[in-house]
Amino acid sequence: MDGMIERPAAFADLTGRVAFVTGASSGLGERFARVLASCGAKVAVAARRKDRLDALVAQITAAGGTAFAIALDMGDDAALDQMIRNRSDTVYHPVGTARMGSDADAVCDPQLRVRGVQGLYIADASVMPRLVSGNTNAPAMMIGERCARFITGRDRKTAAA
Numbered sequence: 001m002d003g004m005i006e007r008p009a010a011f012a013d014l015t016g017r018v019a020f021v022t023g024a025s026s027g028l029g030e031r032f033a034r035v036l037a038s039c040g041a042k043v044a045v046a047a048r049r050k051d052r053l054d055a056l057v058a059q060i061t062a063a064g065g066t067a068f069a070i071a072l073d074m075g076d077d078a079a080l081d082q083m084i085r086n087r088s089d090t091v092y093h094p095v096g097t098a099r100m101g102s103d104a105d106a107v108c109d110p111q112l113r114v115r116g117v118q119g120l121y122i123a124d125a126s127v128m129p130r131l132v133s134g135n136t137n138a139p140a141m142m143i144g145e146r147c148a149r150f151i152t153g154r155d156r157k158t159a160a161a
């Protein structure tokens, strides 16, 4: 079989995307991996049979695509946990670990005060409720400046809310 299948007309250009395909050592999974590679995606292929995955990766690579193999039994929760711990990364823009908000689950309130802890504020990217659509450095600096105003009382109108 060719390394890649001709890109189906209905499929978008996936250049720059990463696709994770499980059960990729045979059948539909293998075929899907080839299609995604033909659309330009970098394809991570996972299955128990590493030897078959290596052959698939070699074929996709020879045809000009990008793929890499992960030996993984999807029915094995412990192996899945371990794989996620070993491979996942936050890359450049981690946010939201101390989300601000008005709901009970928010770590800090809209004035950046940590709920339930007197006098403690958070002023960094962790308070962003969601990842912003642009880069995070400028918003993080804005959060710092805003928090300084809350703490010094120079933003009394909002801080008093």
Ligand SMILES: Cc1cc2nc3c(=O)[nH]c(=O)nc-3n(C[C@H](O)[C@H](O)[C@H](O)COP(=O)(O)OP(=O)(O)OC[C@H]3O[C@@H](n4cnc5c(N)ncnc54)[C@H](O)[C@@H]3O)c2cc1C
Residues within 6 Å of the ligand: 091, 092, 093, 094, 123, 124, 125, 126, 135, 136, 137, 138, 140
């Ligand atoms: C490789 C890379 C490239 C990036 N490129 C861009 C870019 O081009 N444009 C952009 O807008 N954003 C970029 N970012 C994102 C940007 O750097 C962050 O969004 C921003 O720095 C977040 O600010 P912060 O104050 O939340 O955290 P940080 O800047 O990470 O500051 C946290 C500080 O806390 C300190 N610290 C941690 N733990 C402790 C502790 N226990 N005790 C004392 N101090 C501690 C750390 O040493 C650090 O100084 C990039 C990030 C990375 C990693």
